Amino acid sequence: MSNPLYRRDVISIGDLSRTDLEFIVNRSAELKHSGPLPLLKDRLIASCFFEASTRTRLSFETAVQRLGGTLIGFSDSGNTSAKKGETLSDSIQMIASYADAIIMRHPQEGSARLAAEVAGVPVINGGDGANQHPTQTLLDLVSIAECQGRLDGLSVALVGDLKYGRTVHSLAQALGHFNPTFYFVSPDALAMPAYIEDNLTAMGIHFSRVESLEEVIPMVDVLYMTRVQKERLDPTEYTHIASQFILKADMLSHARSNLRVMHPLPRVDEIHPSVDRTPFAYYFQQAENGVYARQALLSGVMNEAIELPFPGGR
């Protein structure tokens, strides 16, 4: 089975077509059911975290090791020559000469795109400042497909900080390939930016703004919650406004039976722990899928053709 990702850089969700996204979603489900396969055997992957990140780094490194690959790298820039003033371009060229692929996170926007231009091996973006974090979106898609049995034609509410949240911007863009209906639920000060709405309009995607969380719950298949950060709002308004975007179990009494609640984690108080015990909670399964989505991506980037024991997947 050939794949569309072989030797590609994965920097921005916009670089991935519907075919690419479907490939990763299907491959992820296959790998979840097949158990560990040696798809990265004899491959050395550099895991370069110029900025610390527990969840992203550990899930990438788990994915590499589960597929039989080996790792070099660092978990923050404190002990690297970046500290001595070496440019990122020089660091990446050197690392690219050692490893078969580079996974990187860096605090500056555009760093991953620059790295991909100077590296002779594929670069996978694990987050570049406030810009892109494509593998978060991939695991979101994998989880949505898993809990809904499809990606096409879903009703999806995006809740919380829609202005600054790169997660919801990328998810909206990626789901845009699958004819969704979106509901945006946020404080006015943190509404979805006009350029995202313009893009969706240009793609022919239906979306609307909804005032309250309770109102949107009966209308959707996926309730995607994000955190409203204190520092984004006027402190006197924060307590009042943030409480309107907190999900509690009793608010789900009119939900569709297939509704699933998702969250990129870590959560603070926007999902009350009472929701954890309902059949609607899906955020921990979502986090687990981070490993399978990254396995799917890495196996595609590193192998021209793959024979799986379960062709066709789910």
Add this chain to the structure above:
Amino acid sequence: MSAMNRDKMLVEAIQSGTVIDHIPAGKGLTIIGRLQLKNAEVRLTVGLNLPSHGGGLKDLIKIDEWRFTESDAAEMALFAPRATVNIIEDYRVVRKFPIGLPERFVGVFACPNTNCITHNEPVDSRFRVLVADDAVKLKCHYCERAFADSLFIEQGSL
């Protein structure tokens, strides 16, 4: 004498080089700033607030011994999108073309995002030009943010 020639005679004629005409009044100094960034020794003759034959006022710049290419002209497009460029040889206009917005700006402007990697690395800035509903935005190839043209016009007048 034609209207165009009369305008041009208001500032000294050049033997060879480029005349940028129909610059919106007030934008001439910005364009001079950009020209001097590209070539500190460029020899210029300038007319500001000249009468424009469509009514109103315009600026006009004559540049000695530098025949603009389309890409030289495109760099000025954000500041004077409706200006025209006249290439002069032996005191005559031998070529004339409108300044047009290019598809891309490479190495022309600094990215307004101070956390963009281009500020710290040996790499040219790269922007794609997006035009929608008469608004012009430049989208950074690296940090992927899109900025209104006014942010770059401010840079130009530094």
